[in-house]
Amino acid sequence: MAAEKIEILDTEGINRALTRIAHEILEKNKGVEDLVLVGIRTGGDYLAAQLQQKISEIEGQIVPLGTIDITMYRDDLGSRNDLAVGQTDIRFPVTDRCVVLIDDVLFTGRTIRAALDAVIDLGRPRNIQLAILIDRGHRELPIRPDYIGRNLPTSRNEQIEVEFDPQHHAQAVSLIRT
Amino acid sequence: MKVLIKSGRVIDPANSIDEKLDILILDGKIAELAPNLDAGDTEVINAAGLLVTPGLIDMHVHLRDPGLEYKEDIITGTRAAAAGGVTSVACMPNTSPVNDNLAITQYIINKAKEQGSANVYPIGCITKGLKGEILSEMGTLKEGGCVAFSDDGLPVKDGEMMRRALEYASTFDAPIISHAEDLSLVAGGCMNEGPVSTELGLKGIPWVAEDATTARDIMLAELTGAKLHIAHVSTKGSVELVRQAKGRGVRLTCEAAPHHFILTDEAVRGYNTNAKMNPPLRSAADVAAVRAGLSNGTIDAIATDHAPHHYDEKNVEFAIAMNGVVGLETLLPLTLRLVGEKILSLSQAIALITCRPAGILGIDRGTLSVGAVADITLINPNKEWLVEPDKLLSKSKNTAFAGQLMRGCAMKTLLAGKEVYSKS
Amino acid sequence: MTFNPKHILGIKELTAEELIFILDTAESFKEINSREIKKVPTLRGKTIINLFFEASTRTRTSFEIAGKRLSADTVNIAAAASSVVKGETLEDTAKNIAAMHPDIIVMRHGASGACNYLAERLNCSVVNAGDGTHEHPSQALLDAFTIRQHKGRIDGLTVAIVGDITHSRVVRSNIYCLVKLGAKVRIAGPRTMLPPGLELLGCELCSNIEDAVRDADCVMMLRIQRERQGATLIPSVREYARFFGLNEERLKLAKPDAIVLHPGPMNRGVEISSAVADGPQNVILDQVENGVAVRMALLYLVAGGEKLQAD
Numbered sequence: 001m002a003a004e005k006i007e008i009l010d011t012e013g014i015n016r017a018l019t020r021i022a023h024e025i026l027e028k029n030k031g032v033e034d035l036v037l038v039g040i041r042t043g044g045d046y047l048a049a050q051l052q053q054k055i056s057e058i059e060g061q062i063v064p065l066g067t068i069d070i071t072m073y074r075d076d077l078g079s080r081n082d083l084a085v086g087q088t089d090i091r092f093p094v095t096d097r098c099v100v101l102i103d104d105v106l107f108t109g110r111t112i113r114a115a116l117d118a119v120i121d122l123g124r125p126r127n128i129q130l131a132i133l134i135d136r137g138h139r140e141l142p143i144r145p146d147y148i149g150r151n152l153p154t155s156r157n158e159q160i161e162v163e164f165d166p167q168h169h170a171q172a173v174s175l176i177r178t
Numbered sequence: 179m180k181v182l183i184k185s186g187r188v189i190d191p192a193n194s195i196d197e198k199l200d201i202l203i204l205d206g207k208i209a210e211l212a213p214n215l216d217a218g219d220t221e222v223i224n225a226a227g228l229l230v231t232p233g234l235i236d237m238h239v240h241l242r243d244p245g246l247e248y249k250e251d252i253i254t255g256t257r258a259a260a261a262g263g264v265t266s267v268a269c270m271p272n273t274s275p276v277n278d279n280l281a282i283t284q285y286i287i288n289k290a291k292e293q294g295s296a297n298v299y300p301i302g303c304i305t306k307g308l309k310g311e312i313l314s315e316m317g318t319l320k321e322g323g324c325v326a327f328s329d330d331g332l333p334v335k336d337g338e339m340m341r342r343a344l345e346y347a348s349t350f351d352a353p354i355i356s357h358a359e360d361l362s363l364v365a366g367g368c369m370n371e372g373p374v375s376t377e378l379g380l381k382g383i384p385w386v387a388e389d390a391t392t393a394r395d396i397m398l399a400e401l402t403g404a405k406l407h408i409a410h411v412s413t414k415g416s417v418e419l420v421r422q423a424k425g426r427g428v429r430l431t432c433e434a435a436p437h438h439f440i441l442t443d444e445a446v447r448g449y450n451t452n453a454k455m456n457p458p459l460r461s462a463a464d465v466a467a468v469r470a471g472l473s474n475g476t477i478d479a480i481a482t483d484h485a486p487h488h489y490d491e492k493n494v495e496f497a498i499a500m501n502g503v504v505g506l507e508t509l510l511p512l513t514l515r516l517v518g519e520k521i522l523s524l525s526q527a528i529a530l531i532t533c534r535p536a537g538i539l540g541i542d543r544g545t546l547s548v549g550a551v552a553d554i555t556l557i558n559p560n561k562e563w564l565v566e567p568d569k570l571l572s573k574s575k576n577t578a579f580a581g582q583l584m585r586g587c588a589m590k591t592l593l594a595g596k597e598v599y600s601k602s
Numbered sequence: 603m604t605f606n607p608k609h610i611l612g613i614k615e616l617t618a619e620e621l622i623f624i625l626d627t628a629e630s631f632k633e634i635n636s637r638e639i640k641k642v643p644t645l646r647g648k649t650i651i652n653l654f655f656e657a658s659t660r661t662r663t664s665f666e667i668a669g670k671r672l673s674a675d676t677v678n679i680a681a682a683a684s685s686v687v688k689g690e691t692l693e694d695t696a697k698n699i700a701a702m703h704p705d706i707i708v709m710r711h712g713a714s715g716a717c718n719y720l721a722e723r724l725n726c727s728v729v730n731a732g733d734g735t736h737e738h739p740s741q742a743l744l745d746a747f748t749i750r751q752h753k754g755r756i757d758g759l760t761v762a763i764v765g766d767i768t769h770s771r772v773v774r775s776n777i778y779c780l781v782k783l784g785a786k787v788r789i790a791g792p793r794t795m796l797p798p799g800l801e802l803l804g805c806e807l808c809s810n811i812e813d814a815v816r817d818a819d820c821v822m823m824l825r826i827q828r829e830r831q832g833a834t835l836i837p838s839v840r841e842y843a844r845f846f847g848l849n850e851e852r853l854k855l856a857k858p859d860a861i862v863l864h865p866g867p868m869n870r871g872v873e874i875s876s877a878v879a880d881g882p883q884n885v886i887l888d889q890v891e892n893g894v895a896v897r898m899a900l901l902y903l904v905a906g907g908e909k910l911q912a913d
Binding site: 077123 | 603626630631633641644
């Protein structure tokens with residue numbers, strides 16, 4: 001049976017969601033003071049760069065941006081065969097900062113658990129918040145996003161695909177049913 | 179007691195026989211060879227489709243008895259011989275204690291007679307204790323049954339000692355078998371020196387370690403006029419030295435081991451301790467030279483250098499593993515392989531493991547002449563079998579050919595007309 | 603790509619793609635070494651035994667730190683090698699250690715092939731920390747890593763390696779590694795220290811250090827074992843230094859931006875002059891630093907993924 005692909009968000013829709021999230025972040029943190037963005041590789045790092053751009057457009061200030069690779073913090077070392085480890089690139093201290101973790105899709109919550117550990121290993125943030133483009137449910141850990149682009153109830157065997165253009169701008173979000 | 183071997187292809191190189199004949203054995207001796215002998219009431223062995231040859235002779239075997247029976251003993255070693263179609267072995271003296279006195283020689287001969295499955299011809303030490311210092315009592319040992327003298331396993335380092343050994347042995351018309359190796363050039367090496375040793379990071383043994391001593395011993399034979407036999411020739415240079423010396427009329431013979439004409443040092447890869455022997459497996463060019471030497475008659479005999487070692491002695495790091503492999507049970511198919519590859523004629527091949535070594539040792543074996551002792555091997559040259567170490571009859575399983583397919587095997591081995599092996 | 607080796611026994615068995623994957627993985631782990639909290643939980647619950655039959659401070663410490671930074675439990679065992687069939691055999695030693703269920707054994711042993719021997723007999727992963735004069739894969743990888751760090755690439759570079767080639771496991775691993783990654787490798791040393799057939803490994807033999815070093819991008823000097831002097835290989839370290847030591851004058855023959863590597867420990871005034879060892883072109887301490895990251899990558903890769911269990 002051929003896979004069925006349903007577009008959930010187009011470029012404009014993604015753009016609007018990210019603009020709203022940028023506003024919500026600024027509102028909740030009362031501006032950009034001590035605010036840092038950390039994107040989770042890969043996907044979240046691209047969205048984090050887009051959010052940094054939006055915040056700068058709204059607030060006129062560039063907030064620090066880092067990327068984090070959570071491979072070293074995963075809990076499935078013995079059962080996955082792709083062992084590639086990406087680089088963590090955070091060139092600012094996280095201690096006493098308000099860290100916004102950004103990822104494209106929130107599913108079981110295990111990636112976020114690993115990302116929390118990864119950030120905490122780098123220092124002691126004042127708080128950690130979570131921004132997500134798509135929350136598809138099925139959490140296996142008590143993790144809740146602070147900013148959500150779109151809630152999308154899915155079944156477990158469906159997949160969410162986020163497409164990026166060569167400049168790493170999110171182009172479309174689709175639901176894939178097989 | 180009468181036995182008739184019927185309808186086999188009889189190959190007896192000593193008598194230039196290669197035809198379908200029947201052989202009548204009477205009281206352990208060959209009584210008659212002729213086509214279509216009448217069976218009458220005699221026991222008949224049907225040899226249709228088989229080769230019937232003199233019992234094979236392996237002139238270089240370590241039986242490890244006395245003293246090293248955990249590796250092999252005269253009973254198991256001769257059983258392995260019989261299974262390989264070998265009816266006569268010459269055993270090297272590096273036992274414990276070494277065979278440098280009459281007591282040991284007689285022990286070996288008596289035990290072999292009473293409990294062995296093959297004729298055993300002891301080789302005595304050249305020097306007492308294999309120490310290279312004092313000549314052993316070669317006259318007495320020869321009288322007691324030793325057929326040759328060798329310090330095999332070790333070279334006779336001192337040139338003067340080797341010269342006197344050759345001279346002294348010639349007094350009794352006994353050949354000296356030289357283990358030609360210059361230990362100062364071996365210098366702790368554990369495999370052939372070449373690209374493979376470089377890659378594996380194992381200390382190499384250069385060909386010159388063999389050739390230098392081969393050259394010395396050949397010249398000493400030339401000087402003394404004594405009978406010299408070079409054991410396990412493995413290098414291109416040594417084959418050439420022998421060829422040249424024979425051309426000059428030196429009384430010289432030599433042997434090659436099957437592993438030296440079948441395998442190269444590539445077999446060591448993976449740190450395979452069952453590819454560790456002395457001399458070491460050499461390069462492809464050396465293998466080609468040994469084969470050519472067998473083909474053109476430079477090399478006089480094929481001998482296995484059957485060297486059993488306990489599993490524990492091989493199940494170690496390569497550098498500290500013992501040298502040597504068992505060979506009695508693979509001698510025949512590996513020799514026949516050279517026939518298959520058109521390097522030897524069948525009659526040449528059989529001669530190299532029957533009458534020619536018999537001639538070197540001066541023993542009355544290796545032919546099917548009427549009146550000769552009926553040591554006979556019945557061979558199926560086409561039967562394929564897999565070398566499974568656990569199934570070898572030798573007490574030790576250190577074969578270099580584990581898992582390899584062999585073609586050709588002994589179907590029946592007769593020692594003085596009596597069956598000592600029959601393939602089930 | 604998928605690369606989750608059960609063992610790391612040598613560079614010879616690895617492809618260029620796999621080597622680059624290891625270097626890239628090491629690149630990611632390197633960041634941890636500059637953190638305040640130098641630890642990630644990647645190998646939590648894994649046990650690594652450093653089984654060293656030869657004295658080694660640098661390599662053992664480097665592997666130990668690598669394991670600890672990955673949260674593995676690391677244990678060091680200094681063992682004595684058996685001679686011939688006296689004492690405990692390597693197999694028995696190894697099986698006793700294996701009975702304690704380590705996930706990885708990192709072994710250094712004086713016998714070439716000892717790590718292959720171990721890997722054939724045990725179920726756990728084996729990482730070769732140097733076996734006889736065979737291979738020293740982690741050293742070659744950290745050398746390649748350091749070269750890439752300074753030169754931005756390995757492909758197309760010329761690397762000169764000078765010293766006792768015959769007795770060097772570092773050289774064998776380095777030749778495999780650098781040749782696979784596209785470098786041109788030149789080898790020089792006294793003839794007594796050049797093994798036969800070396801050029802078959804893909805390197806070029808030079809008869810003197812000058813020819814090897816000329817226009818090289820990298821110069822790697824090997825340690826001369828002082829115990830070799832006065833034997834049959836070299837008459838004296840003094841003469842060795844005169845003809846094969848790297849001094850400033852010889853280094854000038856290399857490219858102006860050439861880097862100098864040494865696997866350590868150095869014999870100042872023998873294979874390398876102090877001026878070069880302390881000079882601006884040396885990257886020797888970078889090698890040591892990178893060694894930890896490379897070993898973290900190796901430990902991670904052998905520990906990760908689904909391994910086929912040997913019987």
